[in-house]
Amino acid sequence: MDIRWSLARKLSVLLSVAFLCAPGVVLAEEAEPSMLDKKLDAYWGEKREIRTIQKRLFLKDTRWAFTAFGGVIPNDDFQIYIPMGGRVAYFLTEDIGIEASGAYALQSETDLRTFLTDELEGGGGASAQIFLTQFLDWYANVDFLWSPFHGKFGAFTSKLFHFDFYTAVGVGVNSLVIDYPGATPPSTEIAIAGNVGLGTMMYVLDWMAIRVDYRHFIHEFKAGDGLSYPAEISLGAAFFTPAPK
Numbered sequence: 001m002d003i004r005w006s007l008a009r010k011l012s013v014l015l016s017v018a019f020l021c022a023p024g025v026v027l028a029e030e031a032e033p034s035m036l037d038k039k040l041d042a043y044w045g046e047k048r049e050i051r052t053i054q055k056r057l058f059l060k061d062t063r064w065a066f067t068a069f070g071g072v073i074p075n076d077d078f079q080i081y082i083p084m085g086g087r088v089a090y091f092l093t094e095d096i097g098i099e100a101s102g103a104y105a106l107q108s109e110t111d112l113r114t115f116l117t118d119e120l121e122g123g124g125g126a127s128a129q130i131f132l133t134q135f136l137d138w139y140a141n142v143d144f145l146w147s148p149f150h151g152k153f154g155a156f157t158s159k160l161f162h163f164d165f166y167t168a169v170g171v172g173v174n175s176l177v178i179d180y181p182g183a184t185p186p187s188t189e190i191a192i193a194g195n196v197g198l199g200t201m202m203y204v205l206d207w208m209a210i211r212v213d214y215r216h217f218i219h220e221f222k223a224g225d226g227l228s229y230p231a232e233i234s235l236g237a238a239f240f241t242p243a244p245k
Contacts (some may be wrong), residue, residue, distance in 0.1 A: 056150055057162050058203040060091040062244055067211055069236025073105070073136070075229070081136055082106040083232060089145065097145040099168070104138045133223035134176050136230060137188065141172030141195055161202055168197040174219050174230075191228075193219035201238060211236040 066088055073081035085103025092098070147166040154160050174193045179186040197215035204210060215232045 061094050064241040065089045065238045067236045067238040069234045071234025073230045073232050075231045080108045095147045099143045102140040105136045137175040137177050139174045141170050143168045143170030163202040165200050178223050189222045191219040193217045207240045209238045
């Protein structure tokens with residue numbers, strides 16, 4: 001009787017252990033995904049991919065923009081120009097616009113010209129004017145704008161700024177003052193000029209944006225042979241008309 005009871009107890013323990021271990025084995029086998037499950041997961045994962053492209057918050061389509069700007073043309077050895085002017089743009093679509101612009105160029109002598117003037121004229125030599133016979137007076141242009149990129153960035157973890165990056169290409173006229181040595185009075189000539197450039201427009205409000213532009217002009221050097229290449233960097237504030245209803 002004791003032997004049977006002992007055997008019965010041993011069988012009971014073995015059956016209990018087998019019962020407790022069996023679900024773990026089943027679960028372990030079920031946790032291993034099949035090849036079909038992997039392919040299905042990859043398929044639905046691609047279909048459910050989250051896209052981060054969002055609609056523009058500030059729209060330009062069929063709106064006018066009026067810009068006041070100031071800048072600098074620093075790539076002349078003898079004269080620094082400070083253009084002050086304005087731009088008027090109409091946007092046919094979000095990405096394409098046409099813009100007319102114009103500016104009057106304030107002038108300031110560079111240190112090099114001042115040095116040559118003091119050394120040559122003060123020393124009784126030839127006039128330093130021989131180094132500079134052509135001055136930019138004003139310009140007017142019509143440009144085609146194309147905005148291929150739109151983006152945004154955050155500042156101070158609380159402010160989100162939206163911006164457009166655009167290219168510009170156009171044609172216009174430059175008014176040049178020609179001042180040959182000994183010639184009085186100076187003459188004025190008009191030169192046809194092409195220009196290319198880049199710019200960015202950062203939106204502050206729906207009706208206002210800050211603009212930074214770079215334009216490179218190319219025109220004939222009227223006081224001699226060759227070409228002139230004024231390069232302008234400008235900062236401006238753009239004001240938009242209300243969006244159409």
